[in-house]
Amino acid sequence: xxTALTIAGSDSxxxxxxxxxxxxxMANGVYAMSAITALTAQNTTGxxxxxxxTPDFLAAQLDSIFTDIRPDAVKTGMVSSCEIIxxxxxxxxxxxxxxxxVDPVMVATSGAKLISDEAIxxxxxxxxxxxxxxxxxIPEAEELSGMEIxxxxxxxxxxxxxxxxxxxxxxxxxxHQRNDASDLLFQKGKKPVWFExxxxxxxxxxxxxxxxxxAIASNLAKGYDLETSVCYAKNYISGxxxxxxxxxxxxxxxxxxxxxxxxxxxxxx
Numbered sequence: 001x002x003t004a005l006t007i008a009g010s011d012s013x014x015x016x017x018x019x020x021x022x023x024x025x026m027a028n029g030v031y032a033m034s035a036i037t038a039l040t041a042q043n044t045t046g047x048x049x050x051x052x053x054t055p056d057f058l059a060a061q062l063d064s065i066f067t068d069i070r071p072d073a074v075k076t077g078m079v080s081s082c083e084i085i086x087x088x089x090x091x092x093x094x095x096x097x098x099x100x101x102v103d104p105v106m107v108a109t110s111g112a113k114l115i116s117d118e119a120i121x122x123x124x125x126x127x128x129x130x131x132x133x134x135x136x137x138i139p140e141a142e143e144l145s146g147m148e149i150x151x152x153x154x155x156x157x158x159x160x161x162x163x164x165x166x167x168x169x170x171x172x173x174x175x176h177q178r179n180d181a182s183d184l185l186f187q188k189g190k191k192p193v194w195f196e197x198x199x200x201x202x203x204x205x206x207x208x209x210x211x212x213x214x215a216i217a218s219n220l221a222k223g224y225d226l227e228t229s230v231c232y233a234k235n236y237i238s239g240x241x242x243x244x245x246x247x248x249x250x251x252x253x254x255x256x257x258x259x260x261x262x263x264x265x266x267x268x269x
Contacts (some may be wrong), residue, residue: 002221003031003069006214007062007088008077008103009050014162015253016207021075021214023256028218028236033071035061037084042205044248052080055087073099073221077214080115082122089126099220101166102131103213128166133185133226135171135213136162142225152184152194160185161230171216171230173209185230193227195234200241204252210252212237 011017016033025144028171037056041049074097079085094102106120115123120143123210128134138149144159144165159170169187174197181197217234219229223262236259257265 004073004074004221005033005071007035013043020207020210024214030218044250045094055083066095073217075101075217085122101217102134131168206251
């Protein structure tokens with residue numbers, strides 16, 4: 001069985017972060033492992049508290065994983081401090097990790113910055129250059145490219161700038177308001193590839209970014225190329241949204257297990 005590692009924060013409500021990543025990896029047929037960067041107290045209505053782990057304890061988690069069950073792919077999510085980012089880069093470089101998917105949790109779709117300018121600089125200078133692919137949303141891509149993005153042409157120009165700047169492939173995620181959720185994959189030396197979004201009228205989208213990046217990592221772990229990995233990941237997240245799970249008082253989670261069927265899935269009715 002192929003293996004994948006998520007390095008991210010814990011979501012106590014289970015819809016995003018480490019919990020969403022593990023569910024996604026399991027549903028996509030790989031063995032999931034985790035190194036937790038922070039604990040959060042959160043639910044579908046918001047985050048009420050964050051407790052970051054120390055860089056040394058994160059390093060201990062990563063040492064434990066890589067010296068025993070080596071991951072075939074790695075996904076990073078919530079990394080909010082320079083010290084944590086630097087420790088991740090140090091350990092992934094030390095163990096020569098492959099298939100690194102970076103979900104740059106920098107800017108919310110509302111436009112609000114989620115981490116400090118200093119941490120963003122560390123992401124750019126140290127983590128992005130060792131990534132196989134990064135998966136920014138439009139506000140994050142605007143931050144990284146230094147340009148406003150309104151059209152598909154803007155997305156292509158921004159993705160090329162980001163790819164040239166950091167030396168990694170870019171999956172630029174569109175948004176319903178600007179681009180009907182179509183995503184763009186830009187790889188150096190290859191033609192841009194568009195993945196058209198499917199219209200799914202579901203307000204429960206908590207954890208979509210975590211889920212997409214984890215599904216990509218899972219497929220890379222199984223040996224698929226990046227374009228195929230993104231295609232399968234997009235199909236998976238569409239299925240998870242289309243299952244129309246409705247939990248919580250806010251923006252709820254998706255059904256990560258929509259495609260898992262078997263005797264242990266049956267409810268006691």
